Structures are given as structure tokens and as C-alpha cells.
Amino acid sequence: MVEFKKIVEVGRVVMITYGPDAGKLAVIVDIIDHARALIDGPTTNVARQAMSFKRLNITSMKVANLPRGASSPVVAKRVVDQKVVENFANTSFAKKLAARQARATLNDFDRFKLMIAKKQRRNIINREFAKLKKQN
Amino acid sequence: MAHSPRNSFLKPGIARKSRSKTYGLHALYKKNKAAIAAAKPEGPKTITKTVGGAKNGNTRVIPAVKAPRYYPAEDAPVPKANRKTVGTTTLRKSITPGTVLILLAGRFRGKRVVFLKQLSSGLLLVTGPYKVNGVPLRRVNQAYVVATSTKIELPAVAENIDDAFFQKKAEKKDAERVAAQKDVDDKILAVVKQTPLLKAYLNATFTLTKGQTVHNMKF
Numbered sequence: 001m002v003e004f005k006k007i008v009e010v011g012r013v014v015m016i017t018y019g020p021d022a023g024k025l026a027v028i029v030d031i032i033d034h035a036r037a038l039i040d041g042p043t044t045n046v047a048r049q050a051m052s053f054k055r056l057n058i059t060s061m062k063v064a065n066l067p068r069g070a071s072s073p074v075v076a077k078r079v080v081d082q083k084v085v086e087n088f089a090n091t092s093f094a095k096k097l098a099a100r101q102a103r104a105t106l107n108d109f110d111r112f113k114l115m116i117a118k119k120q121r122r123n124i125i126n127r128e129f130a131k132l133k134k135q136n
Numbered sequence: 137m138a139h140s141p142r143n144s145f146l147k148p149g150i151a152r153k154s155r156s157k158t159y160g161l162h163a164l165y166k167k168n169k170a171a172i173a174a175a176k177p178e179g180p181k182t183i184t185k186t187v188g189g190a191k192n193g194n195t196r197v198i199p200a201v202k203a204p205r206y207y208p209a210e211d212a213p214v215p216k217a218n219r220k221t222v223g224t225t226t227l228r229k230s231i232t233p234g235t236v237l238i239l240l241a242g243r244f245r246g247k248r249v250v251f252l253k254q255l256s257s258g259l260l261l262v263t264g265p266y267k268v269n270g271v272p273l274r275r276v277n278q279a280y281v282v283a284t285s286t287k288i289e290l291p292a293v294a295e296n297i298d299d300a301f302f303q304k305k306a307e308k309k310d311a312e313r314v315a316a317q318k319d320v321d322d323k324i325l326a327v328v329k330q331t332p333l334l335k336a337y338l339n340a341t342f343t344l345t346k347g348q349t350v351h352n353m354k355f
Binding site for chain 2: 106113
């Protein structure tokens, strides 16, 4: 049995993937049933609301010491004190999103330059790989 | 026996050959176009004629053009005058002199070219430059072009090139075109070389690869 590392629990930081708040971070404050959670994001402009898990991506971040059903000011204080938003930028999920965003904003010339850079990288790797192959 | 039509339909309404292609096949460029006759100056409306007979007053004023003996019973319908005029083509905002364009149609499709200026016919004057990717000084319709956000600092080039430059003439004007191309190429290349990879970019053809959707891409 694989041990799950990201579980739905009070204090879990989630990213909203659908609707007007898509792309924003929020915190699970309470679990309503098997399909919905009460989320709140006072520092990220997300109103306290019930939301389906289908619209949420759970992240590796968790707000510690958050009691179940905590009020918005309490959530805000914990999020700010624990630097949740700042630390989120260092997670691999956030980096992947940022890379995707950067890729989407490239113009035609940038895409060409990227292609050249990838070619060069490939060239270096293949050369080193061939060297190692020869040694063994 | 009548031959089958040279220009068959791919689908009803969509001809196999374009308008310009049939123009070439019919060799219409060889035919002399009917010259419009210059308007003749209007003569006098009446003429004075001498008439015989002493009691007739010797002369008589008669209309120069005899009135027709027949009049239509009803007024003949007159076609309405066409008040439409050909407007000037507005250039897309994203296309300014120096913009790199991607050609979408014709034998140079997929090529990246530099936009020089808009001609009075509304067509875009572009060049590869010829030295970089083989696209000569050429006119293209802006509908068959993708404008990229890449621009080069265009020096003053091709100021005396107009639509007449591209007209088919009896005597070939190869030397003139070669000279114009060389002048434009040299000036643009000097600028292109200042940006790393820009020359290679212009040399490369544009293609879509897996997972690329045009409507989601930025140019």
C-alpha cells in the first residue's frame, strides 16, 4: 500500500482549477461531504465557499495548527505567518505551472530560439553519452 | 468534339484553377486591351442650310442631328448608376514597416519575410531578404500573411519601388530588379546581423509541430 502524501484534510492548501477563481490558492477549512469542502482564501481573494473536489487540485502544502472551521481572520493570520503563498512558488507544481505559462507567452522568434537552445543541449548530452559509452 | 472544360470544379462553386491561373492559361496578357476612345468635341446643335426657291428665304436653320421618327411608348428603364468606389486597403495594425511576416500561400508559403511598405494597390511589399531565404522583392496580400511581433529597425529602402516595378514588360528588366534587390538586401542584412539568431530565424521555414494550435499561439 502506497502511503498517500497529499490528503484532503483541514488546512490543506488547494488550487482552484475552474470558475472565476481559477488559478487561485485557497485553504480547506472544513470537509462538508465526500464531494465538497469549505474553502477560504482571505489573502488570495477567494471568498469563503463550498466547492467540489472536482474543481480543486490539492497541493503538497498544508497550513499547520488550523482548527476545523476556523474563521477567515484566523486563516489569514496562519497563511501569512507560515508564508504559504511564498513557499508555494518553490514547489515543483508551481514551477511546472510557471513553465507552462512562460511557454505559452513565447512569440514565434522566441520559439525558434528555444528550438536552437534545445538542439544545443541535446548535442552536448549526446556527445557526453557517446564518450561514456566508449569507455565501457 | 468539344473538349472537357480546362477548369473543372473541385466541388460545385470551387474551381480547380484560380482566377489568375485561368488568366495565364487563356493568355489574356497577350491580348491588346481596347483603348478608350477620346471624347469627340461636340459640334454645333443646328446648321444653316441654303434652300432653293426665291420665296423660301434662301436659308433655313435645321437641327444638326435629325430627331428620331420613332419614340418608345413607355420610358425605357435606365440601369442605376453604380456609386461604389474602390476604397483604400487599411493595413492591419500589427503590420508596420520592419515586421517579420509568415507567408501562408503561394510558392513561398511558410517563409518568414520582412515587410517593407504598403503599395498604392494595397498589397504588401516584402522581401526575404533574397540572400537569406530566397524570397525576392514581392507583393503579397495581407490576408495570406501572419504578422509576428518580431520587428527589425528598417533602414530607408525601396522608396522608388511601386506597383509599376512589378508590371510585365515586353523588354525584360532583369538588371533593374537585380540591382534593386541587392540594394535592399544589403541594407536589411546589415540590420539583421545585429540581432543574434535573427538571420537563422528568417532562413527557417515555419511549421506547426505536435500539440501546437494556431489559435492558442502568440506570434
